Amino acid sequence: MSFDTSLFLCGPLREPKQMLADQEYSGHTSIHDDSMAEKLGFRAGPIEGPTHFSQFAPLLAEIWGQSWFERGCFSAHFQNMVVEGEQVRAFVERPAPGQTRVRAWAEKADGTPVLEASASLGPDHGETLLDQRMAKLRAPEKLIILSDLQVGMTGAKDEHVRMDLDQHMGNLYPFSLKQKLEGITENTPWYSDPASTPWGRAIIPTEMVSVLAEYTSKDAEFPVKQPVIGLFADQEIRMIDGPLFVGEDYLIRREIVALSESKRTESYWVLSSIYDASGKTLKAQMLLNHATLKHSYANYEAEASAS
Secondary structure, three states, X not given: OOOOOOOEEEOOOEOOOOOOOOOEEOOXXXXXXXXXXXXXXXXXXXXXXXHHHHXXXXXXXXXXXHHHHHHEEXXXXXXXXXXXXXXXXXXXXXXXXXXXXXXXXXXXXXXXXXXXXXXXXXXXXXXXXXXXXXXXXXXXXXXXXXXXXXXXXXXXXXXXXXOOOOOOEOOOEOOOHHHHHHHOOOOOHHHOOHHHOOOOOOEOOXXXXXXXXXXXXXXXXXXXXXXXXXXXXXXXXXXXXXXXXXXXXXXXXXXXXXXXXXXXXXXXXXXXXXXXXXXXXXXXXXXXXXXXXXXXXXXXXXXXXXX
């Protein structure tokens, strides 16, 4: 007997932790600080979007096993902010045999959408959710905060990064991997015990790939006008020759691949390619839509009127 019925996997309700309340960049606190968030019209500092990626790891490992950590791609659009104390549940569509792309989403306990996503297994990921979203982008009419950026602009230099278990990850991410694992929604020995993994190395959790990739982002020297407050609107983490390992040296090269605009934001989409230390073997990529809030830039109206 068979049914033409879509089935899905879901995880338990979790309360993700806020770990960016002390985040700083360009000399000021971020949207994750409660007082800054309130000034911008939000009720409290939101939890960073990639934090929710961890809730999908057990579901996708159930579907694709070890291969998910080696060749998986999670492509997400963030829909509504979550503050500490709210509960979130992850859902993944159950694939048909041999299927390598599924729909995924997260909801708050009351059903409010948190994010929508596609999850796929490479090497051919097909068209991801962010591929679809980028294809629909319209050219911005007028950029003020991002007026000095251009599609195709690359980072100022190759950036060398690593993530050790006890390494403090800087002002952007004021904690270590060890501290993150103490509060992560879904933990596994694979994140801290090399002997437990198939690769003989501890692996970096998907949500912490964002931390690794952004650790040296200021070195790209993209000329975004400051001071301005931004947030992540879309993010894709793609493993090509994964996983990424704790305590391993990597090299990052960045490129602006799109510019866009909405009523409230100006956005620059950055593709960060993570190579081995030699810069020859591509290991993973992160596509990130940095959405800057127009009303957080004090000179926005004056410069818009003058241009």
